[in-house]
Amino acid sequence: MRVLITDGAFVGVEQALRPAVERFGWDLVIAADEGEAQRELAGCELLVLKNFELQAAQIERAAHLRGVQKLGLLTLNIDRHQLARRSIPLRTLMLPSSAAVADHTIALLLALTRQLLSGGVVMHAPPVDIAAVTTDERHFVYNWAGMSASALHGKMLGLIGFGEIALQVAKRAQAFGMIVRYAKRHPLPAEVERRFRIRATSLDDLLRGSDVVSLHVPQSPETEGLIGADELARMKAGALLVNTSRGAIVDEDALVDSLTRGHLGGAGLDVFRIEPLPLGSPLLTAPRIVLTPHVAGAGPHALSDAVARALSRWPATLRATGARDH
Numbered sequence: 628m629r630v631l632i633t634d635g636a637f638v639g640v641e642q643a644l645r646p647a648v649e650r651f652g653w654d655l656v657i658a659a660d661e662g663e664a665q666r667e668l669a670g671c672e673l674l675v676l677k678n679f680e681l682q683a684a685q686i687e688r689a690a691h692l693r694g695v696q697k698l699g700l701l702t703l704n705i706d707r708h709q710l711a712r713r714s715i716p717l718r719t720l721m722l723p724s725s726a727a728v729a730d731h732t733i734a735l736l737l738a739l740t741r742q743l744l745s746g747g748v749v750m751h752a753p754p755v756d757i758a759a760v761t762t763d764e765r766h767f768v769y770n771w772a773g774m775s776a777s778a779l780h781g782k783m784l785g786l787i788g789f790g791e792i793a794l795q796v797a798k799r800a801q802a803f804g805m806i807v808r809y810a811k812r813h814p815l816p817a818e819v820e821r822r823f824r825i826r827a828t829s830l831d832d833l834l835r836g837s838d839v840v841s842l843h844v845p846q847s848p849e850t851e852g853l854i855g856a857d858e859l860a861r862m863k864a865g866a867l868l869v870n871t872s873r874g875a876i877v878d879e880d881a882l883v884d885s886l887t888r889g890h891l892g893g894a895g896l897d898v899f900r901i902e903p904l905p906l907g908s909p910l911l912t913a914p915r916i917v918l919t920p921h922v923a924g925a926g927p928h929a930l931s932d933a934v935a936r937a938l939s940r941w942p943a944t945l946r947a948t949g950a951r952d953h
Contacts, residue, residue, distance in 0.1 A: 629654045629691070630938065631671035633664040633679040634698075643931035647939045668692075673941060675934065676704075683709045694945060696937055698722060698930070699791045703815070716948050720937045722791055723929035729795030731923035732841055732871045733803075735895030738917045739867050741776045749774075780804035785837030787830065787853070788844035788872070789815060796841060797825055808833055834861040839869065846873035856881040865892035871923045874899035883909045886916060897923045 630653050632640065640657065648655050656671070658664035664679055668689045674681070677698040686692065686709045695710060697719045710717050738744060749772040757771050784800045786793045786809040797807045807825045814820075814827035834840065840862060844850045854868070855878040862868070868891060870877055879900055885891045893915035902921055904910060910918060 628652075628672045628693075629656065629670055630673045630675065631664065631667050632657045632675040632934075633661075634658075634677040640931040640934060643928065643935040644938065647935055650939075651942055673938075675938070678704060681705045686710060686713065686715075694718070694941055696720065696934075696941070698934065699725070700794060701791060701819075703819070714948070716944055718937070718941075718944065720933060721795070723925040723933050725791040725795050727925035727929070728792045728871050728923040729799055731897060731919070732792075732796050732869055732895075733799045735869050735871070735897065735917055735919070736779070736839060736841075736867065739869075739893040739895050739915070740779060742774050744917060746772065746774060746776075782806070782838035783808060783836055785810070785828075785833040785840045786825075787833065787840065787842050789825070790843060792871075793841075793843040794823060796843070797823060805839075808837065831861065834858055835863065837866060838863065839867045841869040842872045842876055844872055844876060846875050851875045852878050854878065854882075856884070859885040859891065862891065864890055867891070867893045867895070869895045871897045874902065879908075879910060883913045886913045891915070893917070895919075897921055 628651065630648075632655070641655070644655060647653070653673075656667050658667055661679075665685070668674075668685055670691060671689060672691050672693045673696065674689065674692060674694070675696045675698065681695065681704060683706050686706060692713075692715055695705065695715060695717045697705060697717065699722055700719045702717065702719065705717065707717060753771070757768065760766055760768050779800070780803060782805050784797070784805045784807050786796060786807065789809040789811045793809065797809075800807055801824060808828045809825055810828055810830040810833045815825075820826055828836070840854075842854065844853070850873075853876050859868075859878075859881055868877070868882070874896075877896075882891070882894060886894060894913075895917040896910070897919045898921055899908075899910070901908075904918070904920075910916065
């Protein structure tokens with residue numbers, strides 16, 4: 628079987644796929660660019676794609692196509708109806724990096740709302756005027772540090788951008804009972820919004836109405852400085868900002884100013900305009916902020932390993948659908 632992987636050569640993918648390739652005797656082609664992917668379509672039988680546009684014209688050109696593996700859960704770039712008409716099975720795969728970044732996004736949010744950093748500090752230096760108590764079921768000293776942690780349930784999460792990572796963040800936030808809205812240049816189809824229990828809104832309404840704003844857009848000339856002084860001022864007093872996308876999307880000086888003045892309730896950042904963050908950065912001394920050293924991703928081999936596992940299941944899938952198996 629001829630297997631075509633589009634969207635560029637993933638780091639380590641050839642080595643990770645080697646056991647499956649040798650076991651099943653596959654002919655593996657990793658397209659280096661869009662042009663090569665288009666040229667190789669005619670001969671491929673199993674197509675592995677991420678952002679590659681697989682529309683009716685491409686599907687018709689792929690005369691020998693027997694299966695499609697999407698790297699991700701959103702299939703907006705695929706003509707599913709045309710695949711169904713040709714009885715070509717489509718499988719999706721949750722990207723390990725998307726899950727990892729979503730986990731980290733929620734971790735930053737929990738660190739802010741539950742005041743984990745300040746709680747850790749006070750544990751090492753408790754007030755001297757609080758009498759110690761040997762605890763049991765009825766005797767304890769509740770919140771002896773006088774902290775004001777808050778819950779996520781019922782709060783509004785506003786996602787700026789909506790792709791694979793934002794989808795995973797939305798699912799996790801909904802598990803905490805949060806209401807999810809998103810702002811995107813091209814809103815998702817209504818059926819997708821219903822499936823994931825989300826709703827599109829304008830950027831202005833999202834900023835004004837969200838208790839938490841989380842950034843999930845790529846860096847480009849259009850998104851650099853997207854969240855500046857004006858946008859921060861439009862956010863609700865006490866709202867939180869989380870950024871696990873790219874540092875240049877946020878005006879860091881404006882963010883520090885908003886935190887210092889007490890308008891924003893807090894910020895959680897894993898990405899910065901300059902990395903590593905310079906020791907003299909005002910972010911390091913800003914109040915109510917949680918910083919991590921760009922560690923949200925899943926690691927260099929997570930994607931290739933996931934692709935290898937997904938591809939190893941295809942022979943059984945093709946047999947189950949009645950397709951000819953080599």
